[in-house]
Amino acid sequence: MPAKPEQLIGSWRLKKWILTDGNGRVTEPMGPNPWGLIIYAADGYMSAMLAMPDRTPFAGNDPLGGSPEEAHRAMSSCHAYVGRWRIDGESVVHSVEMALWPNMVGTEQVRHYHLDGNRVILKTPPMTRKGASGIAELTWERVAG
Amino acid sequence: MIDLAKKLVGTWRLADWARVDADGKRTPPLPGTIGLICYTADGFMFATLMGPNRKRFAGFDPMGGSAEETHHAMSTAMSYCGRWRMEGNRLFHNVELSMFPNWVGAEMTRTVRFDGDRAVVTTLPITDSGPPFTFELVLKPAG
Numbered sequence: 001m002p003a004k005p006e007q008l009i010g011s012w013r014l015k016k017w018i019l020t021d022g023n024g025r026v027t028e029p030m031g032p033n034p035w036g037l038i039i040y041a042a043d044g045y046m047s048a049m050l051a052m053p054d055r056t057p058f059a060g061n062d063p064l065g066g067s068p069e070e071a072h073r074a075m076s077s078c079h080a081y082v083g084r085w086r087i088d089g090e091s092v093v094h095s096v097e098m099a100l101w102p103n104m105v106g107t108e109q110v111r112h113y114h115l116d117g118n119r120v121i122l123k124t125p126p127m128t129r130k131g132a133s134g135i136a137e138l139t140w141e142r143v144a145g
Numbered sequence: 146m147i148d149l150a151k152k153l154v155g156t157w158r159l160a161d162w163a164r165v166d167a168d169g170k171r172t173p174p175l176p177g178t179i180g181l182i183c184y185t186a187d188g189f190m191f192a193t194l195m196g197p198n199r200k201r202f203a204g205f206d207p208m209g210g211s212a213e214e215t216h217h218a219m220s221t222a223m224s225y226c227g228r229w230r231m232e233g234n235r236l237f238h239n240v241e242l243s244m245f246p247n248w249v250g251a252e253m254t255r256t257v258r259f260d261g262d263r264a265v266v267t268t269l270p271i272t273d274s275g276p277p278f279t280f281e282l283v284l285k286p287a288g
Contacts, residue, residue: 002263010185010187011185011187011189018206020185027207033241035146036242037189037227037241037242038190039183039190039191039224039226041155041156041183041185042185042186043155043156043158043287044156045181045183045287047183047191047226048191049191049224049225049226049242050242051242051244051249055246055249056246057246057247057248058245058246061273062274063223063243063244063247063275064219064220064221064223064243065220066216066219066220066245066284067155067188068212068213068215068216069212069222070214071212071215071216071218072210072215073218074215074244075207075208075210075215075218075219075244076208076209076215077208078156078242078244079207079208079270080193080224080242080244082183082191082193082224083181083236090258097181098179098180098193098195098221098222098224099207099221100207100218100224100244101202101207102199102200102201102202102209102218102219103205103207104207105199112185116280124262127205128204128205128206128209129206129207129208130205130206130208130209131209135147143187143189
């Protein structure tokens, strides 16, 4: 039975992110302790942001004024997009309006969800993240209000 | 005062924004910028702004772009999320994640006023690059 929107509305912290390739090899694209927050707002908007811990600050204070090296390091350790969300059967669909990665804008990201107590596991179609390709499983824990 | 926070809950779209100098001179920082900012009832927020005409990467790995691709993408977008709260007309963003590493853990202070169905969010004066100025964001309900 499809989930009710109320079961996803709220904020969720990333606990684990694994990617399994066609040969069953498992990698962690952002290491064993990734940071992440998904916000499913009651009005139908959402945000997903994932990052490696311990990223290096820029030398300057201008977020848009990093050197090519700083920008490359920052973007190779962070993933962010926002848009609308809806439940479609056993999947939650993220309709991406804006994304740090330009290619994602305008796409629909379909994630199979599995709710288990205060956790939800989102499973992706095959994708490439930080050089590894396969099916990703992201485990999120609901943030207590 | 509780009403101000209640009015802010929901998702907003950037309708207009300007850099405002101390003498009142207004400059649009980057025409064509779009933005979504959301404040949830349970205290979380996200903000994303994006310039126009951003270039797609040649490859399919968002974290595997070339130096040139990532520099362009990072110079044309701003994204962060975390918690928010209000005290009077002051709005605080407690940043938990940001594409800009320097903002992680930072508390950002804004002032808020409402003008009809618009919310006007203004930064504190920014002084670290010469004469002080503020950024003013005019937000409309995202619908």
